[in-house]
Amino acid sequence: MLNEIMAIITHAGDAKSDAFEALENAREGDFDIAKKLLDKSRTTMIEAHKAQTQLLQKEAQGDDMKISILLIHAQDHLMTAKLAQELIEQLIEQTKEIQELKKINGL
Amino acid sequence: MKILLCCGAGASTSLVAQSMMNSLPENEKANYIINAITYDLFLDHYKNYDVVLLGPQIRYKKKSLEKEALGDNIPVDVINSVDYALQNGTKIIEHAKQLYKKAHGA
Numbered sequence: 001m002l003n004e005i006m007a008i009i010t011h012a013g014d015a016k017s018d019a020f021e022a023l024e025n026a027r028e029g030d031f032d033i034a035k036k037l038l039d040k041s042r043t044t045m046i047e048a049h050k051a052q053t054q055l056l057q058k059e060a061q062g063d064d065m066k067i068s069i070l071l072i073h074a075q076d077h078l079m080t081a082k083l084a085q086e087l088i089e090q091l092i093e094q095t096k097e098i099q100e101l102k103k104i105n106g107l
Numbered sequence: 108m109k110i111l112l113c114c115g116a117g118a119s120t121s122l123v124a125q126s127m128m129n130s131l132p133e134n135e136k137a138n139y140i141i142n143a144i145t146y147d148l149f150l151d152h153y154k155n156y157d158v159v160l161l162g163p164q165i166r167y168k169k170k171s172l173e174k175e176a177l178g179d180n181i182p183v184d185v186i187n188s189v190d191y192a193l194q195n196g197t198k199i200i201e202h203a204k205q206l207y208k209k210a211h212g213a
Binding site for chain 2: 081
């Protein structure tokens with residue numbers, strides 16, 4: 001169970017880091033790298049979800065799942081990473097629009 | 108060697124700190140201090156350590172934290188994701204040692 005918990009934390013954390021780095025690149029005007037990082041973030045998030053699914057399956061099979069603070073913490077990681085990812089997708093689009101508007105207005 | 112581990116809350120890194128300690132041979136344990144904290148407390152603590160390692164979940168903070176510690180010649184790096192997930196204490200200690208060597212030219 002500890003393996004799955006650590007897998008959730010690591011993959012969700014990786015996905016979150018990639019998403020933030022994507023935003024940083026977008027703000028610097030590098031939208032190609034931003035897209036690559038966001039794609040990587042999505043792929044990594046799938047791995048986090050897989051680890052979570054393994055836990056859910058064990059529970060469904062009647063395994064006694066001990067709820068620990070660390071497990072709750074892993075779920076925190078997963079959901080905040082997911083939210084960060086979705087918000088950053090929107091923010092990158094906005095960054096694009098802002099930079100285009102700046103260009104049009106010669107700023 | 109004093110190693111500081113940082114992550115979001117210092118929760119998962121405290122497990123990693125433990126696995127690092129456990130990976131050390133008994134006679135070497137006394138030579139190491141390994142602690143885990145939240146990155147919010149980084150500025151208060153990093154000066155007391157030789158090496159700072161970040162959890163992969165705060166990789167995006169590396170640049171800004173590194174900048175803070177640069178003047179003190181305290182290396183900051185991100186723990187390899189696989190080693191982190193598997194809590195490979197031996198490899199993470201090795202990583203810290205290499206960073207230390209690089210910073211101090213030994």
